[in-house]
Amino acid sequence: MLKSKINNLIKALKKLINMLLEPVIGYTRVVFATKFILSAIALILMFTLILQPLLNPAHDNYRITFSNIEAGSEGKPPKMINPRFQGVDKDNQTYNISAKTATKIKDEVLILDTINASVELRDGRWVLLNANKGVLKHKEELLELSDSVYLFTNDGYEFYLSNIFIDMDKHMAYSDSKVTGKGPAGTIEANSVRLYDKGQRVVFDGNVKLVLYPENIKKTSAPSK
8 A cells, every 4th residue: 555655656756857847858859959950051051152152143243354375386275374253243242263274165165274262251251162173164154163172161161072063044053973061060961962043942962961060059150250
């Protein structure tokens, strides 16, 4: 009889403890889920911001300069030395794209060597992009970057790809090569990536591995100065 009463008392105490802790546990789960989602958004958003000016150019607001033209030899086309493309995109973000050389192989097609690009975002952050090779098809508004594409920002985000194709006319970009990224919000790996609708939709596909650091969400959500 006494044993039965003790067991009933223990069950009642456990039930009471669970009732008291349930709101706290629920809140903790909500907070963790919120941080998880925000960390994922922060990581993917940075990838979008890096490429957005190339997906959303203002073609009537840019200029091209170069330091010299090197004459081609033995039937080879001439090269522009240190060409620089400068402009402002439709979101009023300044961008600069430079290359070591640019060789015109046919009408409206340039072969770029050692490409460097920088973008100043409206919130004060900046983005840099490096690639060893590139092909710019001006008429079709296509840009292919290849041979070690490296993108990084001043607040600690880095992305690596073998190549990426950017369609400025359709406002989309894609890469079927492995992409890896890391930053304060976490790390991501995938076999391919696609950006649609001026970067509003980003799809990572194939063996996607996402590791998030929810404890850093406050740092990632605050813009750098």
